Amino acid sequence: MKEPIPGPVSKAGSIPTKMGSWSTIKPVLKGKCTFCLFCWIFCPEGAITQDEENRRVLFNYEECKGCGICAHECPTKAIEMAELEHKGKVNVR
Amino acid sequence: MKLKDISKEELFRCSYGCAGCASVLAVRLTLKVLGRNSVFVVPANCISTVSCYYPQAPFFVPMTVMAFAATAAACSGISAGFKRRGREDIQVVGFSGDGGTADIGIQALSGAIDCGNKFIYICYDNEAYMNTGVQRSGLTPYGAATTTTPSPCFEKRPKKDMLRIVAAHDIPYAATACISYPLDFMQKVAKASKINGPTYIHVLVPCPTGWGFAPELTIEIGRMAVESGMWRLMEFESSEFRTTYKPSRKRPVAEYFAPQTRFRHLSPEEIEAIQRDIDRREAE
Amino acid sequence: MSVKSSLKKYITANEAVAHAARLARVDVVAAYPITPQTSIVEKLASFIANGEMDADFLKVESEHSALTACMGVRMAGARAFTSTSSQGLEYMHEMLAYVSGGRYPLVLVNVCRSVALPWSIWGDQQDAIQQRDTGWIQIFTETAQEALDMVLQAYRIAEDPRVLIPVMVCLDGFIQSHTEELVEIPAQERVDAFLPPYEAVVALDVDNPYSISVGGFGKHYARWRKEQQEATEKAKAVIIEVGDEFARLFGCHYGGLIEPYRINGAQAVIVLMGALTGTAREVVDEMRARGKAVGLIKVRAFRPFPVPELRQALSKVKAAAVLDRDCSWGYEGALATDLKAALYGLPNPPAVLNFIGGLGGSDVPPEQMKYMLDKALAAEKGATPGLEFIGL
Numbered sequence: 001m002k003e004p005i006p007g008p009v010s011k012a013g014s015i016p017t018k019m020g021s022w023s024t025i026k027p028v029l030k031g032k033c034t035f036c037l038f039c040w041i042f043c044p045e046g047a048i049t050q051d052e053e054n055r056r057v058l059f060n061y062e063e064c065k066g067c068g069i070c071a072h073e074c075p076t077k078a079i080e081m082a083e084l085e086h087k088g089k090v091n092v093r
Numbered sequence: 094m095k096l097k098d099i100s101k102e103e104l105f106r107c108s109y110g111c112a113g114c115a116s117v118l119a120v121r122l123t124l125k126v127l128g129r130n131s132v133f134v135v136p137a138n139c140i141s142t143v144s145c146y147y148p149q150a151p152f153f154v155p156m157t158v159m160a161f162a163a164t165a166a167a168c169s170g171i172s173a174g175f176k177r178r179g180r181e182d183i184q185v186v187g188f189s190g191d192g193g194t195a196d197i198g199i200q201a202l203s204g205a206i207d208c209g210n211k212f213i214y215i216c217y218d219n220e221a222y223m224n225t226g227v228q229r230s231g232l233t234p235y236g237a238a239t240t241t242t243p244s245p246c247f248e249k250r251p252k253k254d255m256l257r258i259v260a261a262h263d264i265p266y267a268a269t270a271c272i273s274y275p276l277d278f279m280q281k282v283a284k285a286s287k288i289n290g291p292t293y294i295h296v297l298v299p300c301p302t303g304w305g306f307a308p309e310l311t312i313e314i315g316r317m318a319v320e321s322g323m324w325r326l327m328e329f330e331s332s333e334f335r336t337t338y339k340p341s342r343k344r345p346v347a348e349y350f351a352p353q354t355r356f357r358h359l360s361p362e363e364i365e366a367i368q369r370d371i372d373r374r375e376a377e
Numbered sequence: 378m379s380v381k382s383s384l385k386k387y388i389t390a391n392e393a394v395a396h397a398a399r400l401a402r403v404d405v406v407a408a409y410p411i412t413p414q415t416s417i418v419e420k421l422a423s424f425i426a427n428g429e430m431d432a433d434f435l436k437v438e439s440e441h442s443a444l445t446a447c448m449g450v451r452m453a454g455a456r457a458f459t460s461t462s463s464q465g466l467e468y469m470h471e472m473l474a475y476v477s478g479g480r481y482p483l484v485l486v487n488v489c490r491s492v493a494l495p496w497s498i499w500g501d502q503q504d505a506i507q508q509r510d511t512g513w514i515q516i517f518t519e520t521a522q523e524a525l526d527m528v529l530q531a532y533r534i535a536e537d538p539r540v541l542i543p544v545m546v547c548l549d550g551f552i553q554s555h556t557e558e559l560v561e562i563p564a565q566e567r568v569d570a571f572l573p574p575y576e577a578v579v580a581l582d583v584d585n586p587y588s589i590s591v592g593g594f595g596k597h598y599a600r601w602r603k604e605q606q607e608a609t610e611k612a613k614a615v616i617i618e619v620g621d622e623f624a625r626l627f628g629c630h631y632g633g634l635i636e637p638y639r640i641n642g643a644q645a646v647i648v649l650m651g652a653l654t655g656t657a658r659e660v661v662d663e664m665r666a667r668g669k670a671v672g673l674i675k676v677r678a679f680r681p682f683p684v685p686e687l688r689q690a691l692s693k694v695k696a697a698a699v700l701d702r703d704c705s706w707g708y709e710g711a712l713a714t715d716l717k718a719a720l721y722g723l724p725n726p727p728a729v730l731n732f733i734g735g736l737g738g739s740d741v742p743p744e745q746m747k748y749m750l751d752k753a754l755a756a757e758k759g760a761t762p763g764l765e766f767i768g769l
């Protein structure tokens with residue numbers, strides 16, 4: 001396809017707006033992560049990533065909307081939904 | 094298919110979908126199966142509304158917005174065009190809501206199956222016209238309240254049996270799924286992607302906003318839908334229907350209804366009648 | 378190589394259109410039966426079945442799906458064709474705006490037929506004209522030859538990167554679609570030299586992914602609309618350019634956006650679109666032979682509307698008699714309205730008389746056209762007496 005493309009189009013994957021600001025309540029790993037990947041598969045936003053080296057999950061607060069599915073589905077109840085102390089920029093990885 | 098083997102690439106991010114949206118999850122999981130060599134057709138519905146307004150483009154694969162009634166016809170045409178260009182390898186996916194499938198879109202779906210081109214039609218069923226604010230659709234279940242079926246005029250018609258409707262067209266492959274059983278759903282998408290013809294997958298996606306429950310319960314509600322018999326996981330292949338998952342426990346439908354405000358108006362007698370109906374259908 | 382093509386046959390305009398789609402190397406035909414367009418679709422199905430045409434035939438279940446499928450074919454980077462009439466065009470209405478706003482260069486042949494109610498399978502131009510605001514280029518043809526030639530030109534015009542606006546080629550139901558004429562069907566090699574393979578611009582490309590046909594709020598929406606308007610305006614120059622090139626290659630020129638006929642020194646001019654121009658030419662010749670200063674203007678491009686061309690052609694004329702085979706109920710014929718708006722501001726403008734005729738398959742015989750021209754000759758300069766139904 002030759003650019004520029006006329007008409008109503010957006011380049012795929014352009015995401016200038018992130019939705020992390022929708023919620024100050026974010027998942028925090030409090031217990032032992034067994035790396036079962038349930039939270040990873042069930043996160044609608046894909047805001048959970050796999051840290052294979054440490055066999056635990058990581059949360060992307062910039063894209064997490066705070067729905068709480070991950071905490072609810074975790075079989076060992078290792079995830080707690082907690083209010084962020086520093087709103088916005090904190091990224092627990 | 095095992096969780097650890099599933100692709101880690103995220104091809105649908107930062108949509109304006111509600112927190113806890115199962116439809117958004119359905120897109121995400123479909124893309125994990127099909128990958129970058131796929132194109133999506135999304136008509137007027139929640140998913141297009143939350144992903145189609147310039148300049149935000151949450152799809153990392155090519156997609157097109159489409160007129161409400163037209164999803165399947167567009168899939169048919171795109172598939173035919175790719176075939177002529179020698180690109181039958183590209184997966185064409187129609188991602189349509191319950192309204193765009195069973196109501197306004199049903200004619201085009203019927204015609205497109207008849208045209209016979211290769212595409213995967215995924216109906217993501219949140220059981221009402223959600224993006225316009227929760228109006229009833231042909232897939233709203235008996236007993237549910239919506240803005241156009243408020244109690245006591247709650248929905249008195251059963252869900253249209255889309256699986257049997259597409260099966261009656263002699264479609265090569267069709268299936269029902271539920272987002273709470275992700276591997277079952279993704280295996281069905283993978284199976285459909287290998288069929289050289291039209292395929293149909295109907296995935297139940299609970300909606301916190303429209304069904305009236307807290308967003309963290311989305312997956313659990315879907316599980317309860319299957320455990321109570323309100324929704325079945327099936328396949329239609331080689332002219333035969335088959336159940337792909339039978340829940341180990343049978344949950345009373347009252348437990349499924351309890352957390353959802355859309356069923357709150359139902360009296361115990363009405364719930365009992367629904368339970369009897371489910372039991373009768375299961376006995377058949 | 379001689380300038381003229383190799384095959385001449387007596388065929389209807391519908392069959393001529395089918396040949397054009399074949400010669401344009403269309404990849405996919407997605408069309409639905411409706412009188413009086415059906416024989417285009419049947420002919421294409423038979424070309425494909427007997428191997429004369431290498432294309433796929435999509436057995437769509439409605440016109441709405443037919444146009445949608447064609448749009449899908451374009452998104453996949455291939456060339457599509459569809460045709461329809463009347464109720465079918467109306468059923469496509471929603472998708473007409475999708476195609477033009479999305480900048481998909483489709484070609485659609487509309488065999489003009491009246492719209493229900495009252496129900497009628499016969500010709501007039503209400504169906505096409507009703508869709509004039511959907512953003513399509515609309516070109517009205519007169520003969521089977523022009524229909525064939527314009528379908529070929531339509532692909533060039535639509536696919537031109539300066540345009541990327543869909544084109545509706547209009548024929549008149551029955552009197553043109555079903556009337557046999559001697560038509561030159563050009564050789565494939567000559568058409569290939571004129572019409573190169575399609576290079577998709579707005580498409581679903583896995584190697585360069587975009588979200589296409591998206592939405593936008595406020596100024597984004599307005600910006601896209603402004604670009605669409607500019608492209609549709611630019612199409613005027615492209616229509617003329619393509620017409621000139623076609624004439625060089627195939628030896629047939631249709632005059633551009635309008636075709637004036639014997640307007641030099643004309644006092645009264647009949648203005649019309651489509652197949653009835655054939656009758657009008659004969660009426661003009663006969664009246665000229667009797668010493669009457671009359672002429673005609675055949676409007677070919679209805680959208681984009683040829684404002685400067687009409688102003689120039691009518692500036693010295695005393696009166697224009699506009700024949701509309703349509704009406705915007707509650708006002709008047711669309712061609713008359715658009716013409717008057719185009720002439721606004723001319724010092725000493727002609728009178729514009731609006732005649733509504735040829736509705737629902739009604740004939741417009743020479744006597745009616747003479748009546749129109751006689752009335753125009755007698756009109757006061759600058760008068761606009763409002764519409765008159767003729768032939769009733």
